[in-house]
Amino acid sequence: MNGRTDxxxxxxxxxxxxxxxxxxLGTEEYWKSVLTGRSGIGELxxxxxxxxxxxxxxxxxxxxxxxxxxxxxxxxxDVSTRYALAAAAWALADAGVAAxxxxxxxxxxxxxxxQGGFEFTHREFNKLWSKGPQHVSVYESFAWFYAxxxxxxxxxxxxxxxxxxxVAEQAGGLDAVGHARRTVRRGTRLVLSGGVDSAFDxxxxxxxxxxxxxxxxxxxxxxxxxxxxAASGHVPAEGGAILVVEDAGxxxxxxxxxxxxxxxxxxSTFDPRPGSGRPPGLRxxxxxALADAGLAPGDVDVVFADAAGVPELDRAEAAAISGLFGxxxxxxxxxxxxxxxxxxxxxxxxxxxxxxxxxxxxVPATAHTTSVPAGYGIDLVLGEPRALPVRAALVLARGRWGxxxxxxxxxxxx
Amino acid sequence: xxxxxxxxxxxxxxxxxLGTKAFWSLLSEGRTATRxxxxxxxxxxxxxxxxxxxxxxxxxxxxxxxxxxxxRATQFAVACTRDAVADSGxxxxxxxxxxxxxxxxxxxxxxxxxxxxxxxxxxxxxxxxVDDGFLSPHMADYLSPGVMPAEVAxxxxxxxxxxxxSDGCTSGLDAVGHGVQLIREGTVDVVLAGASDTPVSPIVVACFDAIKATTPRNDxxxxxxxxxxxxxxxxxxxxxxxxxxxxxxxxxxxxxxxIYAEVGGFATRCNAYHMTGLKTDGREMAEAIRAALxxxxxxxxxxxxxxxxxxxxxxxxxxxxxxxxxxxxxxxxDVPVSSIKSMVGHSxxxxxxxxxxxxxxxxxxxxxxxxxxxxxxxxxxxxDYVPLTxxxxxxxxxxxxxxxxxxxxxAMVLHRPxxxx
Numbered sequence: 001m002n003g004r005t006d007x008x009x010x011x012x013x014x015x016x017x018x019x020x021x022x023x024x025l026g027t028e029e030y031w032k033s034v035l036t037g038r039s040g041i042g043e044l045x046x047x048x049x050x051x052x053x054x055x056x057x058x059x060x061x062x063x064x065x066x067x068x069x070x071x072x073x074x075x076x077x078d079v080s081t082r083y084a085l086a087a088a089a090w091a092l093a094d095a096g097v098a099a100x101x102x103x104x105x106x107x108x109x110x111x112x113x114x115q116g117g118f119e120f121t122h123r124e125f126n127k128l129w130s131k132g133p134q135h136v137s138v139y140e141s142f143a144w145f146y147a148x149x150x151x152x153x154x155x156x157x158x159x160x161x162x163x164x165x166x167v168a169e170q171a172g173g174l175d176a177v178g179h180a181r182r183t184v185r186r187g188t189r190l191v192l193s194g195g196v197d198s199a200f201d202x203x204x205x206x207x208x209x210x211x212x213x214x215x216x217x218x219x220x221x222x223x224x225x226x227x228x229x230a231a232s233g234h235v236p237a238e239g240g241a242i243l244v245v246e247d248a249g250x251x252x253x254x255x256x257x258x259x260x261x262x263x264x265x266x267x268s269t270f271d272p273r274p275g276s277g278r279p280p281g282l283r284x285x286x287x288x289a290l291a292d293a294g295l296a297p298g299d300v301d302v303v304f305a306d307a308a309g310v311p312e313l314d315r316a317e318a319a320a321i322s323g324l325f326g327x328x329x330x331x332x333x334x335x336x337x338x339x340x341x342x343x344x345x346x347x348x349x350x351x352x353x354x355x356x357x358x359x360x361x362x363v364p365a366t367a368h369t370t371s372v373p374a375g376y377g378i379d380l381v382l383g384e385p386r387a388l389p390v391r392a393a394l395v396l397a398r399g400r401w402g403x404x405x406x407x408x409x410x411x412x413x414x
Numbered sequence: 415x416x417x418x419x420x421x422x423x424x425x426x427x428x429x430x431x432l433g434t435k436a437f438w439s440l441l442s443e444g445r446t447a448t449r450x451x452x453x454x455x456x457x458x459x460x461x462x463x464x465x466x467x468x469x470x471x472x473x474x475x476x477x478x479x480x481x482x483x484x485x486r487a488t489q490f491a492v493a494c495t496r497d498a499v500a501d502s503g504x505x506x507x508x509x510x511x512x513x514x515x516x517x518x519x520x521x522x523x524x525x526x527x528x529x530x531x532x533x534x535x536x537x538x539x540x541x542x543x544v545d546d547g548f549l550s551p552h553m554a555d556y557l558s559p560g561v562m563p564a565e566v567a568x569x570x571x572x573x574x575x576x577x578x579x580s581d582g583c584t585s586g587l588d589a590v591g592h593g594v595q596l597i598r599e600g601t602v603d604v605v606l607a608g609a610s611d612t613p614v615s616p617i618v619v620a621c622f623d624a625i626k627a628t629t630p631r632n633d634x635x636x637x638x639x640x641x642x643x644x645x646x647x648x649x650x651x652x653x654x655x656x657x658x659x660x661x662x663x664x665x666x667x668x669x670x671x672x673i674y675a676e677v678g679g680f681a682t683r684c685n686a687y688h689m690t691g692l693k694t695d696g697r698e699m700a701e702a703i704r705a706a707l708x709x710x711x712x713x714x715x716x717x718x719x720x721x722x723x724x725x726x727x728x729x730x731x732x733x734x735x736x737x738x739x740x741x742x743x744x745x746x747x748d749v750p751v752s753s754i755k756s757m758v759g760h761s762x763x764x765x766x767x768x769x770x771x772x773x774x775x776x777x778x779x780x781x782x783x784x785x786x787x788x789x790x791x792x793x794x795x796x797x798d799y800v801p802l803t804x805x806x807x808x809x810x811x812x813x814x815x816x817x818x819x820x821x822x823x824x825a826m827v828l829h830r831p832x833x834x835x
């Protein structure tokens with residue numbers, strides 16, 4: 001199938017999903033937490049966080065790595081890689097793909113992380129400088145680097161097709177899925193894709209705070225408040241999501257059990273240089289993704305917002321959405337409010353939420369947020385989930401420094 | 415009609431002299447630029463040698479503020495970007511910013527700055543609970559490598575897709591392959607693509623010490639990188655960067671641009687075998703080579719020169735030799751194969767792009783760079799590795815290959831535009 005090109009390519013669909021998120025281990029637990037507003041945010045317990053100004057985190061508390069991974073993988077993996085490996089296995093099981101279902105070169109892996117195996121590497125920095133080079137782990141050379149999740153997933157599942165690791169801070173997860181779609185269109189039948197992050201060691205924790213975008217609020221219910229008048233920054237989280245991205249024809253051919261939806265459109269852009277005075281690129285990104293999907297703004301039933309939780313960034317995103325769709329013209333939601341921001345994992349988790357919204361005809365509410373400035377001009381779903389048929393959803397993500405990405409998903413029968 | 419993509423500008427920062435001219439002199443004269451590490455005291459380490467770049471940020475025009483903000487690898491990338499744009503003659507300000515993208519490769523990204531900030535925050539490793547009283551606002555800029563392509567984008571005013579491709583030691587090939595794809599599919603018309611890595615820092619040296627991947631030949635730094643030689647015992651770590659202006663071919667021709675080479679094909683595969691180990695059969699690299707030639711619509715006998723991964727580890731040299739035989743057949747014995755890592759060392763994610771620069775210059779000058787330090791080939795490595803001295807040869811089509819931790823195997827085919835069918 002190597003000769004196939006973009007022109008006239010079949011649809012690219014999602015046939016399996018999995019989420020590893022605070023308060024929601026596994027897809028259905030995650031979805032339940034999102035629909036009920038059950039928050040995964042609390043005080044970080046991995047170390048004594050009381051000496052630092054920011055203390056709240058979206059921490060995964062119910063993941064026992066030994067329950068999910070072969071023991072030989074434990075000494076060589078950072079916690080983020082363990083999440084990625086567990087999520088990958090669950091997504092493949094969900095898609096009904098086992099070893100031998102497809103030839104090895106017909107399966108690839110494209111993932112994103114924004115921080116790499118940070119806790120693992122912090123321990124190795126500590127050993128190097130407190131004890132000496134001979135104490136550094138034989139696994140450090142590959143437990144830290146940003147390609148680790150792609151490599152480990154590829155090895156565990158015998159996937160030898162075109163693979164990559166992309167980094168674009170918090171937009172990278174959607175870029176990975178966009179690139180997986182591109183890879184399928186160019187002839188690889190199936191690509192496992194998504195993003196995962198975790199940096200909840202002391203160094204990773206303060207490094208995240210250095211962005212100036214992390215809230216120092218102490219009440220978990222009033223900490224990360226996207227689009228709220230009281231927004232004061234975000235709560236860092238760990239986790240993410242992995243999706244099975246597949247050629248529609250190939251999925252039919254192997255008798256895939258279900259199709260969650262179609263990856264109908266994708267685009268990524270970069271903001272103008274700081275100080276240029278020109279508007280940020282988010283709206284243009286959404287327009288390009290819609291054009292790629294062949295849809296008009298009126299076709300979109302819900303927008304999953306990036307939802308920075310920083311007033312200036314919320315205002316800019318609200319302006320992009322209301323400018324493109326019209327004031328209060330489309331429901332907007334941010335399931336990240338129950339998990340915190342999972343960095344490269346956030347966009348893929350939103351993508352899964354969008355596909356489940358399609359499946360269940362319901363839009364989850366944005367938890368914790370109560371009061372949206374009228375001037376934002378967005379219909380943010382608050383309080384209770386909203387029942388409505390979802391045929392097309394737009395998922396947005398932004399990364400620090402100016403990354404913008406957008407994916408359009410449509411229902412399987414569209 | 416498939417859009418074709420060409421290289422119209424090159425910028426490099428490599429050991430042994432700054433800029434494209436110095437780089438090519440070093441390679442075509444078969445000189446080496448590996449030496450005892452000077453960036454820190456290497457005496458506690460097993461491997462104490464590296465290919466270092468004599469880079470002067472101030473002389474490169476970076477302001478003190480930029481120097482504080484940008485990691486060394488980012489500075490390399492931006493410096494190379496400026497050179498590549500100037501070399502191409504492209505007026506980037508006259509282009510639609512939305513039609514310019516960035517695809518930057520790096521394996522360890524801001525490792526240098528991370529280590530520097532770590533020492534400050536942890537009292538040189540004494541504290542596990544780091545002291546945020548010493549937190550630099552730039553710490554968040556080093557936490558995620560995304561800042562590196564962002565700085566490149568700002569330097570040229572790119573507003574199309576901007577990303578980092580971080581596939582370990584194939585990043586430099588893969589980032590250019592990604593950029594080519596963005597132009598082919600019509601998303602953008604110009605991409606600043608390439609890679610940068612500055613891993614000559616204690617943590618990275620210690621990483622490779624731990625698995626004995628780097629050579630301990632500390633008493634003879636200039637002759638320590640010996641790909642394919644029977645006496646080789648590991649690679650020599652290095653730093654460096656290369657950036658390219660990639661352009662859609664018709665647009666480049668229309669503006670009368672100099673064209674170094676067309677990127678005819680690119681493919682990558684994973685070995686799904688081991689995070690650092692390689693099988694001896696070379697199967698997945700061979701498949702990547704086959705797919706790249708297929709995309710370029712060229713027969714394997716068209717390859718005039720193979721730029722090898724040639725890291726100088728026993729397992730790589732044998733794996734790669736097997737992959738070339740498997741993919742090129744009898745032609746593997748006829749085509750010159752060389753490793754420039756023998757001269758500039760192995761700069762992890764950057765080297766794939768630096769090697770693309772060498773391939774483009776081999777096509778431009780019809781000179782095949784040699785494998786330095788190759789006196790007695792490993793009997794299991796029985797191809798023509800161009801030992802010691804460069805060779806004059808008509809070079810129309812080049813194959814460059816790379817292999818990296820995580821199991822990545824990549825191949826790229828570059829050729830004169832006239833070669834295309």
